[in-house]
Amino acid sequence: MKRARRLFRARSAKEGLPPGTLVHIGEASQHAVAITRFSFSEQELREERECDLAALTPEQAGSRVTWIDVEGVHEVETIRSLGESYSLHPLVLEDIVSTVQRPKVEDYDDYLFLVARMLLPQEGRDFSVEQVSMVLGRGWLFTFQEGFRGDVFESVRERLRSGKGRIRAQGADYLAYALLDTMVDRYFTVLEQFGERLVLLEEEVSLHPHPRLLVQLNELKKEAIFLRKTIWPLREVLSFLQRDDTELINETTRIYLRDVHDHAIQAIETVETYRDLLSGMQDLYLSSIANRTNEIMRFLTVIGTIFIPLTFIVGLYGMNFKYMPELEWHWGYFGVLLLMAVIALGMVEYFRRRRWL
Amino acid sequence: MKRARRLFRARSAKEGLPPGTLVHIGEASQHAVAITRFSFSEQELREERECDLAALTPEQAGSRVTWIDVEGVHEVETIRSLGESYSLHPLVLEDIVSTVQRPKVEDYDDYLFLVARMLLPQEGRDFSVEQVSMVLGRGWLFTFQEGFRGDVFESVRERLRSGKGRIRAQGADYLAYALLDTMVDRYFTVLEQFGERLVLLEEEVSLHPHPRLLVQLNELKKEAIFLRKTIWPLREVLSFLQRDDTELINETTRIYLRDVHDHAIQAIETVETYRDLLSGMQDLYLSSIANRTNEIMRFLTVIGTIFIPLTFIVGLYGMNFKYMPELEWHWGYFGVLLLMAVIALGMVEYFRRRRWL
Amino acid sequence: MKRARRLFRARSAKEGLPPGTLVHIGEASQHAVAITRFSFSEQELREERECDLAALTPEQAGSRVTWIDVEGVHEVETIRSLGESYSLHPLVLEDIVSTVQRPKVEDYDDYLFLVARMLLPQEGRDFSVEQVSMVLGRGWLFTFQEGFRGDVFESVRERLRSGKGRIRAQGADYLAYALLDTMVDRYFTVLEQFGERLVLLEEEVSLHPHPRLLVQLNELKKEAIFLRKTIWPLREVLSFLQRDDTELINETTRIYLRDVHDHAIQAIETVETYRDLLSGMQDLYLSSIANRTNEIMRFLTVIGTIFIPLTFIVGLYGMNFKYMPELEWHWGYFGVLLLMAVIALGMVEYFRRRRWL
Amino acid sequence: MKRARRLFRARSAKEGLPPGTLVHIGEASQHAVAITRFSFSEQELREERECDLAALTPEQAGSRVTWIDVEGVHEVETIRSLGESYSLHPLVLEDIVSTVQRPKVEDYDDYLFLVARMLLPQEGRDFSVEQVSMVLGRGWLFTFQEGFRGDVFESVRERLRSGKGRIRAQGADYLAYALLDTMVDRYFTVLEQFGERLVLLEEEVSLHPHPRLLVQLNELKKEAIFLRKTIWPLREVLSFLQRDDTELINETTRIYLRDVHDHAIQAIETVETYRDLLSGMQDLYLSSIANRTNEIMRFLTVIGTIFIPLTFIVGLYGMNFKYMPELEWHWGYFGVLLLMAVIALGMVEYFRRRRWL
Amino acid sequence: MKRARRLFRARSAKEGLPPGTLVHIGEASQHAVAITRFSFSEQELREERECDLAALTPEQAGSRVTWIDVEGVHEVETIRSLGESYSLHPLVLEDIVSTVQRPKVEDYDDYLFLVARMLLPQEGRDFSVEQVSMVLGRGWLFTFQEGFRGDVFESVRERLRSGKGRIRAQGADYLAYALLDTMVDRYFTVLEQFGERLVLLEEEVSLHPHPRLLVQLNELKKEAIFLRKTIWPLREVLSFLQRDDTELINETTRIYLRDVHDHAIQAIETVETYRDLLSGMQDLYLSSIANRTNEIMRFLTVIGTIFIPLTFIVGLYGMNFKYMPELEWHWGYFGVLLLMAVIALGMVEYFRRRRWL
Secondary structure, three states, rough: HHHHHHHHHHHHHHOOOOOOOOOEEOOOOOOOOEEEEEEEOOOOOOEEEEOOOOOOOOOOOOEEEEEEEEOOOOOOHHHHHHHHHOOHHHHHHHHHHHHHHHEEEEOOOOOEEEEEOOOOOOOOOOOEEEEEEEEEEOOOOEEEEEEOOOOOOHHHHHHHHHOOOOOOOOOHHHHHHHHHHHHHHHHHHHHHHHHHHHHHHHHHHHHOHHHHHHHHHHHHHHHHHHHHHHHHHHHOOOOHHHHOOOOOOOHHHHHHHHHHHHHHHHHHHHHHHHHHHHHOOOOOOOHHHHHHHHHHHHHHHHHHHHHHHHHHHHHHOOOOOOOOOOHHHHOOHHHHHHHHHHHHHHHHHHHHHOOOO | HHHHHHHHHHHHHOOOOOOOOOOOOOOOOOOOOEEEEEEEOOEEEEEEEEOOOOOOOOOOOOOOOEEEEEEOOOOOOHHHHHHHHHHOOHHHHHHHHEOOOOOEEEEEEEEEEOOOOOOEEEEOOEEEEEEEEEEEEOOOOEEOOOOOOOOOOOHHHHHHHHHOOOOOOHHHHHHHHHHHHHHHHHHHHHHHHHHHHHHHHHHHHOOOOOOOHHHHHHHHHHHHHHHHHHHHHHHHHHHHHHOOOOOOOHHHHHHHHHHOOOOOOHHHHHHHHHHHHHHHHHHHHHHHHHHHHHHHHHHHHHHHHHHHHHHHHHHHOOOOOOOOHHHOOHHHHHHHHHHHHHHEEEEEEEHOOOOOO | HHHHHHHHHHHHOOOOOOOOOOEEEEEOOOOEEEEEEEEOOOOOOOEEEOOOOOOOOOOOOOOOOOEEEEEEEOHHHHHHHHHHHOOOOEEEEHHHEEEEEOOEEEEEOOOOEEEEEEEEEEEOOOEEEEEEEEEEOEEEEEEEEEEOOOOHHHHHHHHHOOOOOOOOOHHHHHHHHHHHHHHHHHHHHHHHHHHHHHHHHHHHHHHHOOOHHHHHHHHHHHHHHHHHHHHHHHHHHHHHHHHHOOOOOOHHHHHHHHHHHHHHOOOOOOOOHHHHHHHHHHHHHHHHHHHHHHHHHHHHHHHHHHHHHHHHHHHOOOOOOOOOOOHOOOOHHHHHHHHHHHHHHHHHHHHHHHHHH | OHHHHHHHHHHHHHHOOOOOOOOOEEEOOOOOOOOEEEOOOOOEEEEEEEOOOOOOOOOOOOOOEEEEEOOOOOOHHHHHHHHOOOOOHHHHHHHHHOOOOOOOOEEEOOOOOEEEEEEEEOOOEEEEEEEEEEEOOEEEEEEEEEOOOOOOOOHHHHHHHHHHOOOOOOOOHHHHHHHHHHHHHHHHHHHHHHHHHHHHHHHHHOOEEEEEEEEHHOOOOOHHHHHHHHHHHOOOHHHHHHHHOOOOOOOHHHHHHHHHHHHEEEHHHHHHHHHHHHHHHHHHHHHHHHHHHHHHHHHHHHHHHHHHHHHHHHOOOOOOOOHHHHHOOHHHHHHHHHHHHHHHHHHHHHHHHOOOO | HHHHHHHHHHHHHHOOOOOEEEEOOOOOOOOOEEEEEEEEEOEEEEEEEEOOOOOOOOOOOOOOOEOOOOOEOOOOHHHHHHHHHHHOOOHHHHHHEEOOOOOOEEOOOOOOEEEEEEEEEOOOEEEEEEEEEEEEOOOEEEEEOOOOOOOOOHHHHHHHHHHHOOOOOOOOHHHHHHHOOOOOOHHHHHHHHHHHHHHHHHHHHHHHHHHHHHHHHHHHHHEEEEEEEHHHHHOOOOOHHHHHHOOOOHHHHHHHHHHHHHHHHHHHHHHHHHHHHHHHHHHHHHHHHHHHHHHHHHHHHHOOOOOHHHHHHHHOOOOOOOOHHHHHOOHHHHHHHHHHHHHHHHHHHHHOOOOOO
């Protein structure tokens, strides 16, 4: 809910502004924007932090690849000047600074613009989301992270620095693939946590059904809706990258993208399975609660019913009629006690036979 | 419901009339129709109000763009003469004055006809709807609003007047895009308000479940159905504009339309999410109410059950048998009081252990 | 249900007969078949009733259009001889006399065969259905109505007779369009009535929930299923007419057909909305009924619970123990009365505080 | 359920065998396989029973058509030798003897292989199913029925023998159409029976809701699932026959196949409508039962509540206090009787006003 | 649930590693990897176990087919060296050792890579799953099984050894088909077991509804979700193999693949039917339980209600008023007994008539 609220606050702030106006939408940050530039070929790698913005112009240096990783998108001017150096379309810049995009890919002929959402598992129970935008050109790649809650790209940076594997020998498209792959892998960590909570809740539901569990179930259902909404559009993005005839992506990289696509589908299917399981759990919970209440009510009603004729009998002999022969009998009292015991035991037996007790 | 009713009243008034008959369908208005004409090029802008209808003929003046904005569609004759100047198809005029169209786009070769629905947030809790029709020709754009409840185009007019941004340098197709963009942005304001009401209702439901909330839930569900029905067809409209090979829309404008399309999809997904949340809330509410009733009934039944054997015992010693030895005992009364206290406490303890109390 | 039953009675009567066998399926009629022939050009119109069957052969007289309107399809021989004059396919004739077809369109190269279902609003609450078949050739149009419950084509006939509007200047395809348009317009009258009943029922449900309403709800749900089944296939029919490359339909008429198509979609969406509303109403009704029952039961149980300890106390002092000091006290009786009043008021207060009363 | 069980017993018997192995799957039969051969041209017809298997080779005799109808598929060797004479693919023969196929059509260039399922109405309440396989070649047609429960092809045979109608003048494809048409017509007889049972059950549900009806409802739901599963794939089969560019089916026959296709769609829509109705009936039933129980419980609780204060009062005056002034009054007893009457009537009135009684 | 848990444990272990890194994901095994190599032509067959890895290079020996069957994928190095001999893509090897893939097929030009999931029926009630990967090249086929719980390929090996049937005369594509066919056949054994459990549970549900059944129902529902998720994607795989224009699969083999495709669809439809049946059973169970509880409560309440006026009467004559004429009457006591008998019988009769008892 808070997520939905944030989305709208943000959106409505921009109403009425011309398209391409750069307005940062998202959480405000105290940190400065951190820009790191990797420039590498198969042989060597240059890594610069806090680099000069002016120097960030595209170089067409053969097979050399440039990766500019921007953490923090709240400084609109920085983003604008970066965008101008590489002559990015104003709508691209607008989408980068507005962190409420749905995952998508757009082909601007000279470059591809791609938005994805990163899921970051949290210590406690929940998870957080961050938007990652990528601009993939010929020989260069821009990545923009919100940069608040951590970063999933470190493993890729390590592979770049060590120079092991294919990564430095391939182009910018392979780098983009590697980053997407890392992000999708992280989805599974979040889904695993979610799955663990589901298992725990299911045990609770079948062992100790309690109204409070329903609120938890509802929370999980809302999170599953959110997960689905986050992961689902990525499928289209990856399917587009694989299928499309843009020259920016090599044939060899497409094979790798097919693999991420496959993982994304698996993630979506897992969320769908979770939703089915949650719906089954809700049915189970509601029936368990209803059963428990029914059991109690039935037990109490049976108990009450056993006493009804007994109470009638004691009332009967509490009447004040002048002539009631039983009252005079010497063993009358004990006879009535016996009678009542017989009635009570008979009823208990009857209810037991019908399995009501 | 009122909306549905209005729709039908309107429709059935036209039954049996030949197609192309102009009959105003919608709320009657006291205001006169207001026509404003903007004629602009990159260098300058002319704005005329209350302009002469006869003069409103298409000019093929190079890159000059004409925008005729009509507020109020209840004066059928005005619409007809406007339509004839630009030789619009009778069905187009019929649809313009009938304000119960579903969003659509139709290609008439020389111009595109486009119907959309504007959502206007209201102060209170609800929102209102108005139909907007557009006719986009080569170098000219007609817009028709119902014009009762306000206008969302003012920000676009301001951009035109100030001459800032791209808007005056582009053609009529870009102007149409800018207007659609403003309308879709306004959807998010309405969705934000709706979301706030949802959040408030959800808090109520989980804290103080009360039958009256169910009526509110049902109201929100009906509004969500209505929102979905309003926004959904716009997606097809925007998809058509982007995809189609009409020459009336430039390649550069298509990139912008892709952006609005994206926003429309996001709006639809939000409505779908709301529907899922509402359905979850309804489950939660029904279970909460059931739980609460069950708790009360169980508590009362348990209380009743504790008194059942006690009442039996006092009845027992109220019997009038001649020979009942206990009655003669000196401590009989106090012994019975003690016995009953023991029974009562034992039962309370038993029910507590089984968590029924 | 009766409708479904009629359908099957009819169908199974034909089992085992060779295709193209003409068997009238539908309600039997006492009326004779009424055949009216309109023959018109832009300048003049000839209208003949009770016309000679033999004379009904196709004339290829330039732009002259012939419309033969047949009311009543229960005289198999009449239909057969009509069909033979225009050499219609036996399957077409079979479908015409069998009034249980689903809406469809079939291209027989020389002519199009089209089945639609007409909804006729009834005075009371329900509506009735009639099958209308059309055969559209080059310059001629056949229409076959069941002809029991009225006719919706009168407005088109009037337009033909008056010669106003486009209708006489256009071909047979435009005439077919005009008739379809009239039929779809009539759908909205039926939907309006249905909507009114829905609004009334919804008010009842929220104000006075009563078991009888559920039966009404179920009736409306069945009617909505029936409406959907009737209108839905028409969409495909109209989409086919618009899209297809048959030469029997002019380009200009296609624009008009697009308009009817649009109305049909709107009618379907309205039925879908009704189904959503009905399903919401059912939820609301069930919860209201459950709430009401729970309220009553809770109230009664609370009342009962207040008396439980009081009844115990009066039982207590009804015991016949020899030594019960309280019984001897002078103010004992009044003390007990006071005690019971205190207990009763205390419980009422307690239940009020917990909002159980 | 029994049907599903039979399916699996059968299937698993074949596990591990090479494809094309002929294993009869289905009910064992005592009858011998009956083979009938029709060979006809427009002028004359030859019908042979118990014909020589060896003689059953394809004859390419001009427009002469051969139809070999096999009743019983449990004699694997007979099927194999038939298949070899016409050089049918081993998979075709395997599918013919395995009577658990889903309806399908397969194009083997020289012939079409087609599986459909025949529904046979039964006297009682249910219906039975039989598999029919067809192999359609150039000038010849094979049909294979299970042949236990009767045969729906008799009407077609009669038409062949009488030589009336088109059937002898057309090719093998028209014969195949005629047989399919007969089968689909028979579906409607089964659906009619099903509809009758639905109508009866609905009346029961609304007049005398009883738990036993729920079991019947569930039975009907299972049958509807089964009907849907049986009829649905036939739609694809007929759509394929109509659409496909195989030369085995003439243009004129396609028009007739379009007609059967249409009927199949109508049958499916009917099943869907039945499922909707059944689901509505279930809602109705559950609410009726709940209402009825609630009514009874409310009535009884109200009765009980009226007696609660009365029982308290009689208990009150049963107390044994020394000093209770009312007890001494001469009209005390009658006064209390009156008081109780007033209380009882007051409560009855109160409950009536609130419509609880 | 355990399955889902296993999946994620596995996945997250690989997070951050470069693509193509071989990490075994799945259950650890003590067994060594068993490699069997079949090399055959129509005339003869060579079968080698524990074969030399180095020798496993592709031979292009005419029509000779090589099948290398690997049981156990936990020895990463073995898989890597096998992969390198045949120059398989690193992603293929990665997927082979990671046993949590969803069924898929990928075209690597020189070979097809295919993942399927094998269902193995278990003695008890459940079933187990194993991943099978296949790499199909020109003249060679690799298969990789997890190899823990048995093997379904033995029947194919037997057919190869015996040299009967088509199998040795056909290429590697036919061998791949034969293996897929065996796997899909085994699905039906699992589905049969599942169906048996369904039938048993349904009998239980309708005869002895008990809360414990709901847990079983939920278990079956979860298994059905799992089955669906396992079988569904195989449909796409088989559809791809049939349709695609790869040269690795012969035209004749495609006909056989069409057959397996058909079986896969039948398996999916069966799972869907099971889900429908399970959902029907749940409705039935919930209603049965509710009915049973209602019956009991109603019975008890009716019994209680009969005693209410009787208890009132005995209380009435237990009052201590000085002047109560009835108390003095000689037959008063017996009269009251009679009166109460009449009231009790009257109420029993009344409740019987209204069918409440």
